[in-house]
Amino acid sequence: MQIDLSDKACRRSQAYRAVSGGRSLEMLRDFWREEGVTPLDNRGDTILHFLATHGNVAGFKILDPNLSIKDLEIRNNSEDTPLHEAGRFGKKNVVEMILRIEKNLVFVKNKLGETPLYVAAASGEKDVFATLANWDFSEEMLDHHLGHQMQSILKRFGGVVYDDVGDSLV
Template sequence: MELMDKVSTGEALSRSRRQYELAMNGQWESLKRFYKDSDEFEVLGQMTTKNDTVLHVAGLAGRKDVLDFLISLIEDKDALIVENNRGNTPLHEVAASGNLDAAKLLVEYHGALVEIKNHLGETPFYRAAAFGHTNLVQYLANRVGDDKEQHFQRNDQLSILHIAVLGQHFGLSFSLSFSPKPS
């Protein structure tokens, strides 16, 4: 069974090699041309060994224009919940990039993305704080549901304040320490 998984992963990576090279070289217009006549299956297919899709790669690069184009190719917007091997959705990756416009785009298409936790228990809000993206933290703080507390700590009990301090995002950590406590 494991051999079959490796074979299918190898085949998927082989099929996506050209797209991956385009993305890694910043050839976003060429990448969009490649996907122009593709179907949803291609857009949601594995692109890396970590099971990233082109949506994850474009999200981590903070490419709102590419995300917007790719999303237009997807009929079922629930497909935006696609996770990689770390449990990250495209919004988790955008949170790491700090691109506020890309985050707004994804949340507009599928608002539930703000509530999804990865395998570490991090929501996009938590990841934005970990990377010190203050504007994105503020935006996501206003988009999460009533149970904000679930966003303040990951599975290993590392709090959002601690991760901001560890990342040396002292301005953000200061504002997090004085933000109102969840009710």
């Protein structure tokens, strides 16, 4: 069966509009069933990257029953995951939703060796940074996975990250 390329492009445009405008969630769900994590642009971004960038929690919720950890590990051409993008653009609700599914995604590095935690800090997204840093991780785990990045992050924010009871994490 031959696929009409103009039809495919039209469906991708509709999916992007659904993501960016928060409308037509049924269309988004149908697109997900057909396309999944297929790259949609020349950056290699998938529908999940766009949902994260736009902070479209409703879109993530409609896909959530069908989302796997493998889906959330998908990377674009820069090897950024949807969690990197949510961190970069300060989309705290999306960050929390992704971490509830798989918290270890916080340690995934992109091509530049940056974790979502580092990307949030570098982008000046203090609330997202605090959410990522305080998400049920032990000090040893953070040290092991982040190493020198944590030192750089702390310099940027000029302080210490605290857990829920006021103890320093780093």
